[in-house]
Amino acid sequence: xTHLTTLATPAAASPPAVQKTHLSRRAKAAIIVQFILKEGxxxxxxxxxxxxxxxxxxxxGDMRYIDRGTMQTVITEFTEELDAIGLSFPGDIxxxxxxxxxxxxxxxxxxLRKEAGVRQIGDPWKRLAALPLxxxxxxxxxxxxxxxxxxVSKLDVSKAAELLSSLPGDVARRVTYAMSMTDAVTxxxxxxxxxxxxxxxxxxxxxxFNGEPSERVGAILNFSRASTRDDLLTSLDKNDxxxxxxxxxxxxxxxxxxxxxxxxxxxxxxxxxxxxTLATAISGAASEADTKSVEFILSNISxxxxxxxxxxxxxxxxxxxxxxxxxxxxxxxxxxxxxxNGEITxxxxxxxxx
Numbered sequence: 141x142t143h144l145t146t147l148a149t150p151a152a153a154s155p156p157a158v159q160k161t162h163l164s165r166r167a168k169a170a171i172i173v174q175f176i177l178k179e180g181x182x183x184x185x186x187x188x189x190x191x192x193x194x195x196x197x198x199x200x201g202d203m204r205y206i207d208r209g210t211m212q213t214v215i216t217e218f219t220e221e222l223d224a225i226g227l228s229f230p231g232d233i234x235x236x237x238x239x240x241x242x243x244x245x246x247x248x249x250x251x252l253r254k255e256a257g258v259r260q261i262g263d264p265w266k267r268l269a270a271l272p273l274x275x276x277x278x279x280x281x282x283x284x285x286x287x288x289x290x291x292v293s294k295l296d297v298s299k300a301a302e303l304l305s306s307l308p309g310d311v312a313r314r315v316t317y318a319m320s321m322t323d324a325v326t327x328x329x330x331x332x333x334x335x336x337x338x339x340x341x342x343x344x345x346x347x348x349f350n351g352e353p354s355e356r357v358g359a360i361l362n363f364s365r366a367s368t369r370d371d372l373l374t375s376l377d378k379n380d381x382x383x384x385x386x387x388x389x390x391x392x393x394x395x396x397x398x399x400x401x402x403x404x405x406x407x408x409x410x411x412x413x414x415x416x417t418l419a420t421a422i423s424g425a426a427s428e429a430d431t432k433s434v435e436f437i438l439s440n441i442s443x444x445x446x447x448x449x450x451x452x453x454x455x456x457x458x459x460x461x462x463x464x465x466x467x468x469x470x471x472x473x474x475x476x477x478x479x480x481n482g483e484i485t486x487x488x489x490x491x492x493x494x
Contacts, residue, residue, distance in 0.1 A: 163214065170199040171206065171214045264331075264338035265294045271341075274352050276303050279337060280315060289318035290325060290333050302488065354383060358390025362476070363469055366393075392476065392486065394421070394468035395429035398436040401475065405484040406440035412474040417467045419452035424464020 163171075173196060176183050185193055206214075230236045237249055268276075268291065276295075280288040280303065292300050292315055304312045361369045369391070376384035392400060410418065418437075425434045438446045478484045 163210070166195060166199060167203065168214045168218070170196055170203060171211060172218050174200060174203075175211065175215065264334035267338055267341065268334065269295055269299065272352065273299075273303060273306055277306060280307065281311065283337075285314055285318040286321075287333055287337075288315045289322050290330055291337070293319055293322055294330070294334070352386070352390075354386035355390045357387045358392075361387065361391055362393065362472060366465065369393075392472060394433050394472055395427070397433040397472075397475070400487045401436075402484065402487070403436075403440040405478070406437055407442070407445075408478055408484060409437065409471060409474060410441055410445055412478070413471055415449060415452060417470050419449050419456060420459055420463055420467035421471055422449060423453040423456045424459035424461065424467065426461070426464070430464075430468070 173183055173185070185196065188196070230239050233252065237252060241249070268279075276291070276299075279291055283291070292303060295303065304316065307315070361372065364372070373384055373388065376387060422434050422438070425431045438449065441449075475484070475486075479486050
């Protein structure tokens, strides 16, 4: 598309009646586009600036025909220009920042964008769809109902359902009703809304930490002793009950395995965790919740493996609570690694009050 942009950016305007010679570069670009379309290839013209899309469309509408010799000449000239190019560059600071995304620090990128007055290019709705649930909740609750309805409508079905279920009941109902009135919304309006929301993202200063605070606290408490975890959550309840509830939802412990893990994924635990560790967790399960997790694991692996683990656990000497907790933490860590690597998907915890 860069080469089409070059062809379509000349000094002279193209004549409606195409002659065999003296074709403008815009006319030549139109010929190349028409030839590629006729061959059945997909031409991503949306990558061109809007004014060039308009000019090419108008040219395709004005031009009538050209002879075979002219077509061959234009195609030959185009291919020769492509062959002569050794290396191409973005051409502007916005393109350079996009090319270097993830290669330079977020702070440097934000500073350069601010100094150059450019926003992050690309489809704003793809950026918005990739946001964490908490950030989408902020947009829905802060923006008007009409904007919230468009935002939810542009998300994929599963994420939209997750977002609506995470909202207070009255807010979810109002947004859902507003979605019923989006039939008259024009593509231009949807694009403006997307750009407006994406601009708010660009205006935000870069964050020092990845992930929500509740997720970071939850990740730490996952590897804390149960008594420490309970004490800290009790303290959080007194200071900020809402934050404490978010932390609880981000915590994944041995007791949560039956509720959040798909039975079909359980055999993967036995692949990544030593049998002695599994047997120690089985033997040391004391609480009702931990016992249910043991039963869940044993009932979703092969009978041979299940019987083998039971035999090993019975042969163990008395397992102390500390040993059992360490074994369970190792199992939980393995499950989290599987989820982080995309090998399994943990279910979203259900709010008991819903």
